[in-house]
Amino acid sequence: MPDYTLVVVGITDSLVKLEKEYGIRCRNAVELGPLAATVMKMPRLSFCGVDQLAV
Numbered sequence: 001m002p003d004y005t006l007v008v009v010g011i012t013d014s015l016v017k018l019e020k021e022y023g024i025r026c027r028n029a030v031e032l033g034p035l036a037a038t039v040m041k042m043p044r045l046s047f048c049g050v051d052q053l054a055v
Contacts, residue, residue: 003028004028005028005029005030007029007030007032007035008029008030008031008032009031009032009033009048009049009050009053010031010049011029011030011031011032012031015029032050032053033045033046033047033048033049033053034046036048036053
């Protein structure tokens with residue numbers, strides 16, 4: 001399997017569905033909000049959606 005990292009907002013539910021319905025497991029998923037909060041040193045970004053992070 002190739003190595004990919006998924007960076008998505010709200011990825012948890014999608015990962016559960018992928019594994020349950022298709023048997024696809026992802027080990028390199030990154031939730032975009034908390035990543036942005038860490039990189040930008042702005043904790044409030046943890047709770048933002050992609051539309052808010054794009055501004």
